[in-house]
Amino acid sequence: MRVGIVTPVLTLLPGAHGRWERDAGIEEVARIAETADRLGYDHMTCSEHVAVPASVALARGATYWDPLATLGFVAARTSRLRLATGVLVLGYHHPLEIAKRYGTLDRVSGGRLILGVGVGSLEEEFALLGAPFADRGARADFALGLIRSSMSSREPAAYPSFIVDPCAVQERVPIWVGGRTRRSLRRAVELADGWMPFGLSAGALADMLARVDLPAGFEAVLAADRALDPMADRPRVEDTVGELAAAGATILSARIFARSLDHYLEQLESLASVAP
Numbered sequence: 001m002r003v004g005i006v007t008p009v010l011t012l013l014p015g016a017h018g019r020w021e022r023d024a025g026i027e028e029v030a031r032i033a034e035t036a037d038r039l040g041y042d043h044m045t046c047s048e049h050v051a052v053p054a055s056v057a058l059a060r061g062a063t064y065w066d067p068l069a070t071l072g073f074v075a076a077r078t079s080r081l082r083l084a085t086g087v088l089v090l091g092y093h094h095p096l097e098i099a100k101r102y103g104t105l106d107r108v109s110g111g112r113l114i115l116g117v118g119v120g121s122l123e124e125e126f127a128l129l130g131a132p133f134a135d136r137g138a139r140a141d142f143a144l145g146l147i148r149s150s151m152s153s154r155e156p157a158a159y160p161s162f163i164v165d166p167c168a169v170q171e172r173v174p175i176w177v178g179g180r181t182r183r184s185l186r187r188a189v190e191l192a193d194g195w196m197p198f199g200l201s202a203g204a205l206a207d208m209l210a211r212v213d214l215p216a217g218f219e220a221v222l223a224a225d226r227a228l229d230p231m232a233d234r235p236r237v238e239d240t241v242g243e244l245a246a247a248g249a250t251i252l253s254a255r256i257f258a259r260s261l262d263h264y265l266e267q268l269e270s271l272a273s274v275a276p
Contacts, residue, residue, distance in 0.1 A: 004043035006255040012063040037081040045086030053124040075109035087118035087178035095146035106168035118178040194219030206247035222249035227257040230270040
């Protein structure tokens with residue numbers, strides 16, 4: 001089981017971030033990425049919201065760094081750490097726009113992109129961007145097929161007579177579907193390469209994964225339902241890692257408790273020794 005990190009600073013969820021993150025910036029993020037890169041972590045994430053209504057900011061947070069700009073910067077400061085959008089909302093973008101922009105990021109990073117995608121649930125944001133909300137699931141399924149056929153092709157079959165250059169260097173960019181429903185898991189199994197759920201217990205994850213036939217090479221990117229504190233409570237972290245492995249995780253998505261940047265970097269070192 002490999003380990004990736006839910007990157008601090010980039011998304012400030014109420015009750016789920018440290019005070020130090022509020023004043024941190026891109027240099028702190030780069031130091032985290034460089035340390036994770038050196039220690040052999042699998043990937044780091046960056047989520048997406050274009051604009052969050054003030055009426056829901058207290059519940060969902062208001063800070064969301066743009067994945068394309070952020071991961072492009074991090075790509076220049078790392079050499080092997082994979083760069084995962086966690087997640088892009090498919091309905092906010094034309095499929096070819098995603099293929100071109102993130103295909104370019106894959107090229108810039110030397111083939112380290114993971115395209116994490118989701119259907120979206122914030123109706124006000126859909127309306128702000130002029131995107132249909134009611135049929136977003138069906139539109140997402142259709143978009144996934146177009147992205148898959150276009151991401152790594154200079155002359156995508158889905159768009160005859162058009163050239164998309166540059167395109168991704170990976171022959172098959174990994175696509176992970178986010179969500180916490182059985183439908184999101186089915187979408188991942190049928191149309192993508194992995195599932196990255198959130199907010200579910202190890203027992204719920206195990207039950208959901210046991211009910212589907214997973215294709216060879218499918219990634220179950222599972223997260224603990226609490227932040228990990230390997231320096232202060234190593235036994236609990238070991239138990240959590242074991243529970244997620246038993247649930248079917250191929251990759252652990254780690255949110256890590258820290259009181260400062262230096263503490264976070266120390267926690268990365270400690271977690272690497274728990275889940276090598």
